[in-house]
Amino acid sequence: MRLPLQRFFYLQLPLWCSLTAGAVWSHGAYSVMLERYNQDIQGNPQNYLKRAERAYLILEHQDTSQASVEDIDTLLSHPQWRNEGVRLKAIRLHLQGRFDEAAPLIQQNIRDNIYLQEQARLLADIELSKKDTAAAITAYRAAWEHDSDETDYIDLLNLHQGRGKPPEELLRQGLNFYPRSPGAVQSIFEVYFAAGDPASLKTALEISGRADSSLWPFSVDWKIRHAQVLLSLKRAHDAEPVLMAALDLLDGDARLKVEDGEVIRKQIFTLLEASRK
Numbered sequence: 001m002r003l004p005l006q007r008f009f010y011l012q013l014p015l016w017c018s019l020t021a022g023a024v025w026s027h028g029a030y031s032v033m034l035e036r037y038n039q040d041i042q043g044n045p046q047n048y049l050k051r052a053e054r055a056y057l058i059l060e061h062q063d064t065s066q067a068s069v070e071d072i073d074t075l076l077s078h079p080q081w082r083n084e085g086v087r088l089k090a091i092r093l094h095l096q097g098r099f100d101e102a103a104p105l106i107q108q109n110i111r112d113n114i115y116l117q118e119q120a121r122l123l124a125d126i127e128l129s130k131k132d133t134a135a136a137i138t139a140y141r142a143a144w145e146h147d148s149d150e151t152d153y154i155d156l157l158n159l160h161q162g163r164g165k166p167p168e169e170l171l172r173q174g175l176n177f178y179p180r181s182p183g184a185v186q187s188i189f190e191v192y193f194a195a196g197d198p199a200s201l202k203t204a205l206e207i208s209g210r211a212d213s214s215l216w217p218f219s220v221d222w223k224i225r226h227a228q229v230l231l232s233l234k235r236a237h238d239a240e241p242v243l244m245a246a247l248d249l250l251d252g253d254a255r256l257k258v259e260d261g262e263v264i265r266k267q268i269f270t271l272l273e274a275s276r277k
Helices: 005-009 015-025 030-043 048-060 066-076 079-095 099-111 116-129 133-147 150-159 168-177 182-195 198-215 220-232 236-252 254-258 261-275
Strands: none
Touching: 030 048, 048 066, 048 079, 066 079, 079 099, 079 116, 099 116, 116 133, 116 150, 133 150, 150 168, 150 182, 168 182, 182 198, 182 220, 198 220, 220 236, 220 261, 236 261
16 A cells, blocks of 8 residues: 555645745746746855755656756755755655665655654655555654654554554554544544454444544434444444434435435444344
8 A cells, every 4th residue: 555645745845935935836837936936046046945945846746857956956065955955855766766766865864854754754655665564654653753743643544454453552642642633533443443352342432432422423424433333342222322313413414415415324224223133
């Protein structure tokens, strides 16, 4: 499994850099933006900030030609801008698929704490290309531990798919870090529910019960999840009222009727039937 490439490494440049780039982004197409950078740099070749922004813009558009090399080499030659240079060089090598050259540079960047989160994502992608999921997990965990980014956390759980249940410590950390995050809580719930052993189902029940009763009490999805755990624990008599409450919410929400209400309704009735056997 390889996660979407853009998710791995295209983080913002530092704020003082991204604000400038953002102002340009709003004025037109890539070619127009690039021409503005070209003009600015032609007028002042020592504008390292503009060079960093231009190289980043080019790479962000998946351009691996020589267009960014001049900027990268210029940044590398200036001690105060070298970190930007090695960061951009790593991205370019990665985009070109030159993983044997990219990996040592990325690893050094991680050791030097140069855009650690971004570079760890790059390294994880390289490891996944070699089907070394364990190494990818190690790299991705470094990215998550550096910045506690929720997206990194969810991706880290996804990397564990097919390798058994993630470490309990990692799951508990997620519950502590993101107690009210729909995406993180659902991902953690699904891990415990899929594990299926009594202890995991008990934890899944705690998560779904809290989600259903206090976090998202008007969520049909969470009521269904809660009922599914109850059924797995042979508590059909407790599952039925939860499913009836989900059905009431479904009937009262016009949006669900228009969207995928029939699919959800069939799911609820299937579970109701199971609860009455």
